[in-house]
Amino acid sequence: xxxxxxxxxxxxxxxxxxxxxxxxxxxxxxxxxxxxxxxxxxxxxxxxxxxxxxxxxxxxxxxxxxxxxxxxxxxxxxxxxxxxxxxxxxxxxxxxxxxxxxxxxxxxxxxxxxxxxxxxxxxxxxxxxxxxxxxxxxxxxxxxxxxxxxxxxxxxxxxxxxxxxxxxxxxxxxxxxxxxxxxxxxxxxxxx
Numbered sequence: 001x002x003x004x005x006x007x008x009x010x011x012x013x014x015x016x017x018x019x020x021x022x023x024x025x026x027x028x029x030x031x032x033x034x035x036x037x038x039x040x041x042x043x044x045x046x047x048x049x050x051x052x053x054x055x056x057x058x059x060x061x062x063x064x065x066x067x068x069x070x071x072x073x074x075x076x077x078x079x080x081x082x083x084x085x086x087x088x089x090x091x092x093x094x095x096x097x098x099x100x101x102x103x104x105x106x107x108x109x110x111x112x113x114x115x116x117x118x119x120x121x122x123x124x125x126x127x128x129x130x131x132x133x134x135x136x137x138x139x140x141x142x143x144x145x146x147x148x149x150x151x152x153x154x155x156x157x158x159x160x161x162x163x164x165x166x167x168x169x170x171x172x173x174x175x176x177x178x179x180x181x182x183x184x185x186x187x188x189x190x191x192x
Contacts, residue, residue, distance in 0.1 A: 005097035021134030035059025043118035126180030
């Protein structure tokens with residue numbers, strides 16, 4: 001486990017409690033000598049994790065589309081990929097990461113994270129996916145996932161692939177000791 005993709009909010013109007021949780025996660029990664037790859041922005045949680053990882057002299061790679069780079073020049077990131085599109089950004093982040101973590105964020109954060117979960121579900125990768133449920137931010141979404149299982153839209157195995165905790169150290173430890181769950185390709189109409 002060399003590097004984890006971190007998907008998180010880039011809005012500036014977020015509570016300090018979410019920034020504190022993100023910094024604790026960065027410290028847990030740094031203590032385990034694990035770097036991050038992230039969306040390259042300088043605002044919100046995104047900016048906070050980048051700034052904190054730079055402060056800790058940790059490994060950090062930013063991947064940002066050119067149209068965002070002109071508005072959100074990242075501070076102190078030495079390894080920065082400037083790309084043409086959001087799709088290219090996702091592809092590079094997915095390729096560079098050994099796992100995927102979602103911190104508090106909005107629809108873009110959820111889009112990126114659940115694409116990683118879906119790709120694991122259909123066997124495109126065996127990397128861990130986790131949610132750091134800081135301040136119970138994702139509590140309603142977690143209940144929705146359970147409801148989706150109850151209603152038959154989400155299979156139990158796909159939900160079990162997602163590591164969920166509010167403790168950064170527990171999340172990092174579970175990523176380090178993760179064993180991939182094989183995809184049930186027949187379930188999705190894919191021949192093995």
